[in-house]
Amino acid sequence: MTEMLIQARGLTKTYGDFVAVDGIDFDVAKGESFGFLGPNGAGKSTTMRIIGATSVRTSGTLTILGKDPEVNGPQIRAHLGVVPQQDNLDNELTVSENIFIYGRYFGLSSSFINKKIPELLEFAQLEEKKDTKVEALSGGMKRRLTIARSLVSEPDILMLDEPTTGLDPQARHILWDRLFRLKEQGVTLLITTHYMDEAEQLCDRLIVMDRGKIMAEDSPAQLIKTYSTKEVLEVRFGSDRNQEMVEVLRPLADRIEVLPDRILLYATDGEQLLEQITAKGIHPNTSLVRRSSLEDVFLRLTGRSLVE
């Protein structure tokens, strides 16, 4: 049987009248890469903070490595590597000093940390920057350093809150590659993201969250299979005509979604559907056939886009 590192039942967090996390249940297995997918304000970061023992749940139960964060906050934090959404590196220190002092916060010995620093700098591809003040680093470097820093305590679970938000495409890919390596080493990853490609790339299993609730839970492939068709045909008629075309197109597709700038037609075979449409004398300004993604799953589940 797989060992469950995290178990949440009826996990709830309210701020006054506002319900940030609304009675969610989930399990995370050892070595798993587990994602929280949802738009901003879905309750992902709040859930992460509760797991990170820096926020107290309102109700429900939560066990992390057999411990309750309400009772064993510091002990749970000792198990975790935390990469927050906003970098909180120590700008007044150098790259290696950042790793060093972070290890000291955990009480680790200087000799232990000093042995780890070269290894972590290599992982973060920051060897040449080791004596540079953090302020001078690029966004991607800062994020990699934040990850390297969180690994100094050899955490059982690495928590990444929106790890690539604000990074350029190249920096994102470097970061994904680094996270893959950790996954291969058997580190349990918890990732929140509102990027579907990130969730597809990194997560073995994920929960789709919206307004504090879990809308679905499965592997990315299975979620797409369950909640969407194999392919999607995207057509544009110009913003004026999109609406009037909807009724004409509706009977042709398995399902139809109307976005402000385009219409999404769900079908097993997108090309075939496009042929059908053109055979009827309908000619969209542009058309595109693509595979279904988690974006489509989210749209189906909530009626809204992930990134708005």
Place this chain on the structure above:
Amino acid sequence: MTSNAVALSERRLGKFGDKYFAGRPQQVLLRNWLSFKSSAWIAVVSGFLEPVLYLLSFGYGIGELVGNISTPGGDISYAAYIAPGLLATSAMNGAMLDSTWNVFFKLNESRLYKAMLATSLGPLDVALGEIAWALMRGGLYATAFTIIIAGLGLVTSWWAILAIPAAIIVAFGFASFGMAITSFMKSHHQMNFFEIFLLPMFLFSGAFYPLTVFPGWAQAIIKALPLRQAIELVTRAMNGEFGINILVNFTYFLVMICVGLFFTTKRLNALFMK
């Protein structure tokens, strides 16, 4: 499976305040030292200069007009008269510099405490570490000031050496209280409260003249202020006056230290463990 960090975090488990204190405030001090090493020393010197400049300009400038002052211990120069008060002020300044603006920055802008509290450190570690750092600066200023007044021949007895521990107690009190108040401040605007409060306290706490120039009710108010208590504590320690009075001054600071620590810890917990 159990990593090193976990074993370390379990050491204080079951002991008093284990959720708030990991027993590692020295790591917060170490962090400040790493940051300080490479920072501008000029900031340290400038904070120290203020009371020294007061001593030179008032002590020797106005001192020329005032002449000698008669005290129970005999006649002393005006510069010697104001030296203990300025020493207490120096300790206060040093402690307040770190525990107010610097703490405000770390709380609100650099998110440093947030990073610290995501580790197995607790809020009391952060509070104690920061306060200890601030009081070290206060202690450093006070020690340097003592050396200067000794060099200027303004101390008459060996008791003056006690000015240093007295000033450290003063710095501890101000650092602790300063950080507690800072932790409740929400904007730069509100931080100006400290200036509004500190300057009049400095001018009216009787560092430059005896409190007897004020009516009784005003004296009572001033005597309740921390800087007046600090001046009395330092002066009495320097004069070797050990009686009930210095005990009252000492207790005043002990209360200030404890209340400050309590509220700082509570507030950090509320801010970062909500």
